[in-house]
Amino acid sequence: MSLLFRDYAGTPKAFDEVVGAEGVRVAYGSVLRQLAKLDAEEVRSRAEYLKSTYLDQGVTFDIGGEERPFPLDIVPRVLLANEWADVEAGVAQRVQALEAFLADVYGEGRAFRDGVIPRKVVVTSPHYHRVMAGVRPPNGVRCHVAGIDLVRDEVGRFRVLEDNVRVPSGVSYVMTNRRAMFSALPEVTSRHRIRPVEGYPLQLLAALRAAAPSGVKDPTVVVLTPGVFNSAYFEHALLARMMGVELVEGRDLVCHNGRVSVRTTQGLRPVHVIYRRVDDEFLDPAQFRSDSMIGCAGLITAARAGNVTIANAVGNGVADDKLVYTYIPDLIRYYLSEEPKLASVDTWRLEEPAHREEVLDRLDELVLKPVDGSGGKGIVIGPKATPRQLDALRARIMKDPRGWIAQPVVQLSTVPTMIDGKMAPRHVDLRPFAVNSGDDVYVLPGGLTRVALPEGELIVNSSHGGGSKDTWVLARDGVRGKRRRRRTRDSVASVPLGGLGEERLAEQQAQQQQTRVERPC
Amino acid sequence: MLSRIAESLFWIGRYLERAEDTCRIVEMHLQLLVDDPTVDQDDAAITLLAVMGAPSVEVASTTEVLRALCYDPVSPASVAATLGGAREAARRARETVSSEVWEAINTTWNSVKGGRLQRMRPTAAFRLVRERCAVITGTADQTMSHDEGWLFLTLGRSVERIDMTARLISIAQVAGTQSAWSNVLRGCGAHHAFVRSYGGVTTDRDAAEFVLLDRLFPRSVVHNLRGAEAALGALDLAASTRGYEDEATRLLGTARASLEYRDPDRVLDDLPQRMAELQRTCNKVSQAITERYFSGSTAASWSGGN
Numbered sequence: 022m023s024l025l026f027r028d029y030a031g032t033p034k035a036f037d038e039v040v041g042a043e044g045v046r047v048a049y050g051s052v053l054r055q056l057a058k059l060d061a062e063e064v065r066s067r068a069e070y071l072k073s074t075y076l077d078q079g080v081t082f083d084i085g086g087e088e089r090p091f092p093l094d095i096v097p098r099v100l101l102a103n104e105w106a107d108v109e110a111g112v113a114q115r116v117q118a119l120e121a122f123l124a125d126v127y128g129e130g131r132a133f134r135d136g137v138i139p140r141k142v143v144v145t146s147p148h149y150h151r152v153m154a155g156v157r158p159p160n161g162v163r164c165h166v167a168g169i170d171l172v173r174d175e176v177g178r179f180r181v182l183e184d185n186v187r188v189p190s191g192v193s194y195v196m197t198n199r200r201a202m203f204s205a206l207p208e209v210t211s212r213h214r215i216r217p218v219e220g221y222p223l224q225l226l227a228a229l230r231a232a233a234p235s236g237v238k239d240p241t242v243v244v245l246t247p248g249v250f251n252s253a254y255f256e257h258a259l260l261a262r263m264m265g266v267e268l269v270e271g272r273d274l275v276c277h278n279g280r281v282s283v284r285t286t287q288g289l290r291p292v293h294v295i296y297r298r299v300d301d302e303f304l305d306p307a308q309f310r311s312d313s314m315i316g317c318a319g320l321i322t323a324a325r326a327g328n329v330t331i332a333n334a335v336g337n338g339v340a341d342d343k344l345v346y347t348y349i350p351d352l353i354r355y356y357l358s359e360e361p362k363l364a365s366v367d368t369w370r371l372e373e374p375a376h377r378e379e380v381l382d383r384l385d386e387l388v389l390k391p392v393d394g395s396g397g398k399g400i401v402i403g404p405k406a407t408p409r410q411l412d413a414l415r416a417r418i419m420k421d422p423r424g425w426i427a428q429p430v431v432q433l434s435t436v437p438t439m440i441d442g443k444m445a446p447r448h449v450d451l452r453p454f455a456v457n458s459g460d461d462v463y464v465l466p467g468g469l470t471r472v473a474l475p476e477g478e479l480i481v482n483s484s485h486g487g488g489s490k491d492t493w494v495l496a497r498d499g500v501r502g503k504r505r506r507r508r509t510r511d512s513v514a515s516v517p518l519g520g521l522g523e524e525r526l527a528e529q530q531a532q533q534q535q536t537r538v539e540r541p542c
Numbered sequence: 543m544l545s546r547i548a549e550s551l552f553w554i555g556r557y558l559e560r561a562e563d564t565c566r567i568v569e570m571h572l573q574l575l576v577d578d579p580t581v582d583q584d585d586a587a588i589t590l591l592a593v594m595g596a597p598s599v600e601v602a603s604t605t606e607v608l609r610a611l612c613y614d615p616v617s618p619a620s621v622a623a624t625l626g627g628a629r630e631a632a633r634r635a636r637e638t639v640s641s642e643v644w645e646a647i648n649t650t651w652n653s654v655k656g657g658r659l660q661r662m663r664p665t666a667a668f669r670l671v672r673e674r675c676a677v678i679t680g681t682a683d684q685t686m687s688h689d690e691g692w693l694f695l696t697l698g699r700s701v702e703r704i705d706m707t708a709r710l711i712s713i714a715q716v717a718g719t720q721s722a723w724s725n726v727l728r729g730c731g732a733h734h735a736f737v738r739s740y741g742g743v744t745t746d747r748d749a750a751e752f753v754l755l756d757r758l759f760p761r762s763v764v765h766n767l768r769g770a771e772a773a774l775g776a777l778d779l780a781a782s783t784r785g786y787e788d789e790a791t792r793l794l795g796t797a798r799a800s801l802e803y804r805d806p807d808r809v810l811d812d813l814p815q816r817m818a819e820l821q822r823t824c825n826k827v828s829q830a831i832t833e834r835y836f837s838g839s840t841a842a843s844w845s846g847g848n
Contacts, residue, residue: 078641079633079648249633262637273546284545286690286835287779 025061026053026437029444032477035432036177037446038098048099048495055209056096065442067205068095074204080197081255092488093198094438095205098449098470105216105466105494108171108179108453111363113462114353116167116455119186119340121356123163126339127154137355138348145423146345147393148187148338150301152308156325159235160459163334165228165296167455168192168468171363173434180364180431182450184341184349186333188298191469192221192454193256196263198491214496216466221454222263224465225296228458229264232330233293240293242266243283245274247299247315257298271299276319279326294330295320301335343392343426344370369427371418380427381418384411387427389418400480404430433479436490438472448473449490450481467492543638543690549836550635551691554647555698556828557628561621562675563706564594565668567713568611570729572604572664574714577721589716593709594619612667613660621671625654640685643678650674693773697831700770705824707753707763708817715814723749730761750809754801763820767798770827777835789830797823 031037039049056064075081075090100108125132126143133140143149168189170182195218203210226242233240246257248270261268267283275282275289282289297304303313305320323329339345347368350361369376369387380387384403391399401414418425435446453468470490471481481487571590575583587602596610596619615622629651632639639647653674659667679699686692710729714722723746727733736744736752756762774791775781786792797820 076652077645077649079636079644249630254633255636258636262641267544267547268637269544270546273544286543286545286548286777 025056025064025444029437029446031435031446032432034175035446035448036173036175036434038173038177038434038436038449048101048104051212052097052099052209055212056206058208061442064095065439068439071095071201071205074201075197078197079255080194091194092474093194093201094472094488094490096437096439096444096490097202097209097493098436098451098490099493099495100467102495102497107362108451109464109466111179111181111361112167112169112171112453112455112464114357114359114362115169115181115184115349116164116186116457116462118349118353118356119167119184120162120164120457122345122352123186123334123337123340124157124161125356127156127336132352132355135355137351138345142342142344142348143339146339146342148301148336148342150336152321152325153334153336158232158334159327159330160232162228162232162332162457162459163337164340164455164457165232165332166192166225167457168452169363169455171451171453172366172431173451175432177434178364179451180366181346181349182366182431183343183346185452186337186340188300188333189452189454190253190256190298191452191471192465193253193259194489195454195465195467195469195492196221196259198489202491213493216494216496218465218467221456221465222260224456224458224463225260226264226266228456228463229294229296229330229332231458231460232332234327234330237293241283241291242294242296243269243292245269245271245295245297245299247271247303251298253298260296271313271315271317274317274320276317276323279319279323279328281317281320281323281329292329294332296332301338304331304335338393343368343390344372344423347426366428366431371422371425371427376427377418377422381415384415386430388430389414389425389427392424392426402430402479430479433473433481436470436472438474438488438490440474440476445476447476448479448481451492466494543694545836547635547638547691548694549832550631551638551694552698552831552836553631554628554635554639555695555700556702557624557631558647558675558678559699559702560706561624561628562672563703563710564611564619564621564624565671566729566731567594567706567710568607569665569668570710570725571607571713573728574721574725575604577725590713593713593716608664612664613657615655622654622659625651625671635691638691639682642685643682646674646678646681650678690777693777694835697770697773697777700766700773701824701827701831703761703766704763704770705821707761707766708820708824711750711753712814712817712821715817722746726753732759732761735759747810750813751806754809764798764801767794767801770794771798774831788834790827790834793823793827793830 029040031040039046039053045053059067071093072090075093081088081090122132126149130140132138133143164186166189168185168191170185171179172182174180199218229242230240242264243266244257244261244264246254246268248254251257258268269283273283274292275284281292281295283292299315302309304316305318306313306316307318308321309316320329320331321335324331324335346365347370350365353359353361369380371377371380385406387403389401389403401410403411406414433448433450436449437444438447440447449470449472451468451470454465456463456465470492471487472490473479473481474486474488478486567590571586574586575581583604584602587604587607588599590607591602591610592598594611596617599606610617611619612621614620615626617623629647632644632647636644653670662670682692682695686695707730711726714726714729724733727736727749730753732753736749739752739756740748752759752762754763757764757768759765771791771794774788774794778788778791781788786795
């Protein structure tokens with residue numbers, strides 16, 4: 022093993038993805054071998070390069086109004102083909118179940134009648150929007166893009182931590198990470214068969230076009246962003262650019278007669294599909310928050326009239342509500358008649374008195390999460406909280422038991438990460454992205470691996486000082502051999518070199534000067 | 543193209559040109575102080591600041607000039623603020639400008655922000671800004687399709703260059719030293735081209751003619767008036783064959799005619815007034831363009847439900 026990894030050992034409690042009881046795991050063998058060929062100083066300088074290239078390209082996110090480069094670690098996260106196949110199938114299954122559940126919630130409500138999930142759980146969710154009831158999207162798809170957060174538990178098994186079917190973000194970093202790693206570590210990347218991620222924007226565009234209102238042959242797709250001060254603005258711009266569609270803000274749109282148009286230098290132009298990255302509450306001031314300045318009044322009316330498709334659909338938040346999360350395994354069995362392929366994390370529902378009592382007794386050893394939080398907001402990790410924080414938490418739970426769930430502390434798996442020039446284990450999660458075109462669910466091979474950079478930290482979100490890792494899904498024969506295929510070269514016309522004929526001229530000019538010196542007239 | 547994006551591109555063009563020209567003007571000002579020891583330094587500084595639109599001051603010095611026009615990101619007329627403006631505009635139009643242009647603008651801003659400009663010697667700083675602007679402009683010309691967006695970028699650059707050249711001439715006129723016109727030529731980067739065209743023995747009239755009227759030199763006023771007119775012509779798909787309905791085109795055409803069709807002997811007469819008029823024209827042109835092409839971006843706001 023190289024110097025960098027010589028002293029590396031995982032943490033005792035968590036599953037380390039690189040080093041196991043029997044030494045280096047199969048997935049990482051070749052990566053470590055290739056990295057070992059570079060000396061430690063070289064690897065450090067490559068890590069520096071990663072940092073500076075992100076600053077130059079403006080691959081940043083905003084924290085409190087300040088732009089920061091998104092930290093990308095030099096050590097990739099590697100998944101074997103068979104590991105990935107399980108994840109892929111599990112994610113696709115989950116998306117299909119969520120899709121069926123949403124169709125049911127805003128449609129017939131069969132699951133309520135059959136007692137799979139109480140109606141109360143759904144209608145008390147702050148993200149349930151009655152205004153969308155009875156609206157069937159053109160091709161039946163509501164979760165055009167889904168991000169399913171996975172973690173690996175103490176034995177290395179993937180578990181779903183939460184679902185994101187509102188506006189999951191992070192996919193742009195998957196693409197920029199890959200490009201940066203290819204230029205930073207060509208020696209290592211070129212020796213592996215890594216499944217490409219560049220195809221994502223085209224898959225997304227195809228899914229968005231497929232979702233266009235019926236009768237529109239060549240739909241106009243736009244990406245709706247809250248604006249440049251949004252933390253994910255970089256991603257919105259990248260996706261719009263790679264899909265070749267306009268990136269619009271709410272003020273660029275105008276609704277009239279139940280249709281949506283965009284203001285251009287040549288007047289108004291119709292819009293058919295809006296891939297929105299604005300939250301439900303801000304989307305339409307006429308329906309939701311009337312003080313929203315980043316939405317466009319009339320969007321919901323236009324969507325209800327079937328003249329525009331909003332992707333992801335409004336009201337999807339009920340499906341990623343964390344209390345609903347506890348019912349998802351049952352919902353998978355109910356709608357798909359299959360067993361869940363990915364395990365969930367054990368969760369206590371605080372509305373049930375018995376559960377609540379147990380949780381309140383063990384508050385200092387559990388993780389408490391608000392049901393509608395994202396980005397790690399509001400999470401309290403019991404073992405790390407002060408008694409005062411726990412008391413405050415207890416009071417909040419008693420007041421609003423529907424608003425919280427409790428889970429045991431999951432020791433996320435670790436991967437070596439360069440910290441101050443040395444390798445140290447850090448906790449990671451994985452967010453695979455799924456695109457549903459209506460015909461099938463495409464899962465981007467890899468997804469975003471987020472890594473918590475502070476030691477022992479279990480919250481990986483970038484707002485908590487998290488970074489990321491390039492995620493490699495190896496093809497079946499993951500490692501490239503030295504065998505070269507010989508190909509006959511077509512005759513190639515080479516670039517003409519030289520031949521300017523100046524050599525003799527230069528020689529004479531030089532001589533001229535000398536003769537003058539030797540024989541003055 | 544979206545109105546909002548068109549406006550961003552127009553302003554990228556204007557801001558970049560303004561940054562470059564401000565550097566050139568300040569450089570010229572410093573050169574003036576060196577060339578002519580009789581010039582009242584503070585007086586010249588106050589004039590310069592006034593012409594460049596910095597908040598009016600009673601006392602000024604070279605230090606103040608460098609602060610207000612170059613380093614201070616809070617001073618709206620400074621190079622630092624202008625480059626920041628260009629970068630913000632580019633960030634808004636990020637999916638439209640080519641990624642190479644975005645990177646060029648972003649790197650420029652990174653090398654200027656946080657007082658980095660101030661830590662350089664003035665000449666090195668001016669050089670850096672000039673060169674970075676050339677890199678961005680060149681990259682834009684070579685990597686963006688010459689479509690509507692590029693036309694707005696060019697339009698912004700041309701309008702700003704007319705405006706700034708007029709200011710440059712005003713400043714030199716007010717100082718009124720012997721070497722005023724040779725400073726103007728240097729300020730426009732026109733000295734070399736001028737000597738190549740006119741030879742070594744020249745008069746002030748020749749210099750004024752060259753900077754104002756030369757059709758081939760890319761920083762002359764007429765060249766840029768023509769450039770702006772051409773860009774507007776290409777943008778206006780519904781142009782009629784009789785006259786010009788477009789307000790901006792008319793303003794530019796009038797300004798160009800009054801320069802080009804003026805009696806050649808009177809090219810130096812009333813210069814300060816004419817240059818002030820030219821600056822006003824540029825303002826009106828900018829307004830007319832905004833009204834016609836960008837006004838869609840000022841959306842109606844929603845006030846129901848409160």
